[in-house]
Amino acid sequence: MGRREMQVHEITERPAKKAMPPRPEPIVELEEVEIDPARPERRRMCVDYTDLNKACPKDPFPLPRIDQLVDETAGSALLSFMDAFRGYHQIYMHKADEEKTASITPNGVYCYQVMPFELKNVGATYTRMVARLFQDLLGKSMVAYVDDMLVKSPEESGHAQDLAEFFQVMLKYIRRLNPKKCAFTVQGGKFLGYMVTKRGIEPNPEKV
Numbered sequence: 001m002g003r004r005e006m007q008v009h010e011i012t013e014r015p016a017k018k019a020m021p022p023r024p025e026p027i028v029e030l031e032e033v034e035i036d037p038a039r040p041e042r043r044r045m046c047v048d049y050t051d052l053n054k055a056c057p058k059d060p061f062p063l064p065r066i067d068q069l070v071d072e073t074a075g076s077a078l079l080s081f082m083d084a085f086r087g088y089h090q091i092y093m094h095k096a097d098e099e100k101t102a103s104i105t106p107n108g109v110y111c112y113q114v115m116p117f118e119l120k121n122v123g124a125t126y127t128r129m130v131a132r133l134f135q136d137l138l139g140k141s142m143v144a145y146v147d148d149m150l151v152k153s154p155e156e157s158g159h160a161q162d163l164a165e166f167f168q169v170m171l172k173y174i175r176r177l178n179p180k181k182c183a184f185t186v187q188g189g190k191f192l193g194y195m196v197t198k199r200g201i202e203p204n205p206e207k208v
Contacts, residue, residue, distance in 0.1 A: 066192050073196045074201045079189060080151040098111045126147060131148075141166070151166050
């Protein structure tokens with residue numbers, strides 16, 4: 001698939017973007033769409049929001065500390081690793097801000113209806129959403145770092161209930177997971193670059 005065909009596919013096959021009606025004077029400076037060359041086997045469209053990000057104040061909402069999350073996870077009897085499906089795209093843009101994400105494509109001017117990956121504060125915004133939705137589970141049966149989520153149980157017999165509570169929240173707020181990156185009811189696995197098991201934290205074999 002060529003560059004132009006890839007751009008057309010991205011804007012017509014995915015619901016993330018919508019066409020903008022013509023305006024006599026654009027409200028924002030439009031960005032040029034590029035195809036990310038870093039991963040040719042999984043090419044995706046990206047937009048350079050450098051100027052927009054410079055104009056946006058930084059969201060001070062903190063990201064969790066990785067060392068604390070790993071410590072909380074190590075020693076659990078059973079673990080379930082989950083990854084959100086295009087996590088940032090599961091948050092809708094404010095209607096008034098959609099046009100600020102406008103970009104030029106071969107088929108015209110498009111803007112995002114959902115939060116694009118390239119914006120400055122997407123990590124903090126997503127982390128805040130997770131903190132609100134899963135406030136009753138975080139620090140107890142669940143830990144999360146942005147869109148990487150893990151359900152942990154000190155006893156194997158309680159893991160089914162812990163997972164049920166997690167999925168109740170997912171269903172209530174219509175969140176989606178990427179099944180290719182999920183692993184359920186395992187005794188260990190890689191989380192945020194560390195190997196966590198019932199025995200504790202172990203060396204990552206990929207880095208030994």
